[in-house]
Amino acid sequence: xxxxxxxxxxxxxxxxxxxxxxxxxxxxxxxxxxxxxxxxxxxxxxxxxxxxxxxxxxxxxxxxxxxxxxxxxxxxxxxxxxxxxxxxxxxxxxxxxxxxxxxxxxxxxxxxxxxxxxxxxxxxxxxxxxxxxxxxxxxxxxxxxxxxxxxxxxxxxxxxxxxxxxxxxxxxxxxxxxxxxxxxxxxxx
Amino acid sequence: xxxxxxxxxxxxxxxxxxxxxxxxxxxxxxxxxxxxxxxxxxxxxxxxxxxxxxxxxxxxxxxxxxxxxxxxxxxxxxxxxxxxxxxxxxxxxxxxxxxxxxxxxxxxxxxxxxxxxxxxxxxxxxxxxxxxxxxxxxxxxxxxxxxxxxxxxxxxxxxxxxxxxxxxxxxxxxxxxxxxxxxxxxxxx
DNA sequence: TGATCTTTTTGCCTTTGGTCAAAAAAAGGC
DNA sequence: GCCTTTTTTTGACCAAAGGCAAAAAGATCA
Numbered sequence: 001x002x003x004x005x006x007x008x009x010x011x012x013x014x015x016x017x018x019x020x021x022x023x024x025x026x027x028x029x030x031x032x033x034x035x036x037x038x039x040x041x042x043x044x045x046x047x048x049x050x051x052x053x054x055x056x057x058x059x060x061x062x063x064x065x066x067x068x069x070x071x072x073x074x075x076x077x078x079x080x081x082x083x084x085x086x087x088x089x090x091x092x093x094x095x096x097x098x099x100x101x102x103x104x105x106x107x108x109x110x111x112x113x114x115x116x117x118x119x120x121x122x123x124x125x126x127x128x129x130x131x132x133x134x135x136x137x138x139x140x141x142x143x144x145x146x147x148x149x150x151x152x153x154x155x156x157x158x159x160x161x162x163x164x165x166x167x168x169x170x171x172x173x174x175x176x177x178x179x180x181x182x183x184x185x186x187x188x189x
Numbered sequence: 190x191x192x193x194x195x196x197x198x199x200x201x202x203x204x205x206x207x208x209x210x211x212x213x214x215x216x217x218x219x220x221x222x223x224x225x226x227x228x229x230x231x232x233x234x235x236x237x238x239x240x241x242x243x244x245x246x247x248x249x250x251x252x253x254x255x256x257x258x259x260x261x262x263x264x265x266x267x268x269x270x271x272x273x274x275x276x277x278x279x280x281x282x283x284x285x286x287x288x289x290x291x292x293x294x295x296x297x298x299x300x301x302x303x304x305x306x307x308x309x310x311x312x313x314x315x316x317x318x319x320x321x322x323x324x325x326x327x328x329x330x331x332x333x334x335x336x337x338x339x340x341x342x343x344x345x346x347x348x349x350x351x352x353x354x355x356x357x358x359x360x361x362x363x364x365x366x367x368x369x370x371x372x373x374x375x376x377x378x
Numbered sequence: 379t380g381a382t383c384t385t386t387t388t389g390c391c392t393t394t395g396g397t398c399a400a401a402a403a404a405a406g407g408c
Numbered sequence: 409g410c411c412t413t414t415t416t417t418t419g420a421c422c423a424a425a426g427g428c429a430a431a432a433a434g435a436t437c438a
Contacts, residue, residue, distance in 0.1 A: 062334040086319045129318040130275045145251040
């Protein structure tokens with residue numbers, strides 16, 4: 001139980017067995033079905049999720065009602081509606097299970113509590129923030145510098161799993177192009 | 190000397206006079222001229238800057254050679270080529286003084302040293318990362334959900350200083366539109 | 379002040395990618 | 409397996425914004 005989570009934590013920070021036990025005790029396990037929504041816009045109840053098996057998607061709705069996917073989180077990754085988690089404002093984003101998914105989660109309250117009592121936990125959060133920032137900035141740069149074709153090629157090169165595993169609709173919304181355009185790109189390149 | 194920096198730090202974290210002195214001792218002051226480049230792509234020498242007076246711009250070049258502005262930092266803000274700072278890879282970005290600018294800077298080495306010896310410094314870095322993440326994500330969302338006109342209006346509403354103080358060329362490259370399009374937008378709206 | 383250089387504006391045309399609609403294919407339920 | 413629903417593909421047309429070029433306006437400096 002929770003080996004994956006333990007391994008993940010021990011990869012990032014140096015922590016004693018007792019402290020690790022303490023950390024793990026705050027995480028709860030849940031199983032969710034495909035398409036289930038874990039966080040909806042307007043909600044404040046904040047949690048950080050760790051994906052054991054399956055996949056989470058973070059997305060929001062544009063003014064026109066189209067979905068825009070901000071992030072996919074697969075096995076052994078943390079994920080949450082991070083802006084809302086940081087600012088403590090209600091979420092603008094959905095967190096959704098794309099497949100049947102097994103998760104561990106920790107509440108925001110317990111997470112902050114851990115920051116107080118386990119000094120190394122601050123370091124793990126730092127790594128998470130740094131990773132999230134770098135990922136986001138690279139995405140920002142790809143939207144600015146690349147056209148639809150190049151963005152698709154880059155995704156295929158850097159993260160083929162997303163293209164393989166996720167339905168077209170979601171891949172298109174991740175690349176910020178229409179499904180039709182993605183379909184045309186796939187048939188060509 | 191360094192009052193602005195002291196005030197900034199004391200706004201973010203609780204820190205004793207001795208620790209504050211220790212922190213400040215790692216910062217050096219420099220004066221740079223308008224258009225001067227502080228960090229260029231390919232460089233590894235990393236510093237974090239604090240803007241006393243003036244303004245810094247973080248930008249990179251697209252494949253076509255166009256400038257794309259990622260961030261403006263005005264008085265009382267920290268700024269650096271953060272991705273490079275985090276990953277320790279060579280920078281893809283320029284850091285440039287847009288105006289005559291007075292700066293304090295700290296080397297990456299000293300910055301990491303402070304993380305070790307001043308526990309609260311970790312908290313300040315956390316705030317910086319969180320702020321950078323939220324800013325970046327909002328920008329990402331604006332590129333995805335808004336067209337050129339709406340992005341310009343939003344910038345005007347949320348950050349009129351940028352539009353007023355920066356040359357058109359840079360504002361356009363910040364909004365990711367051509368100078369011509371910005372010019373047409375300004376004359377209309 | 380005039381001469382030069384840079385930045386901004388305007389007009390015209392092109393391109394990328396979006397929208398709408400319908401057909402084809404795939405997935406899911408019983 | 410068959411029927412229904414969802415997803416993907418294809419075609420025709422359209423609009424937002426870019427590129428290019430030239431004119432106008434504004435800076436810079438001897």
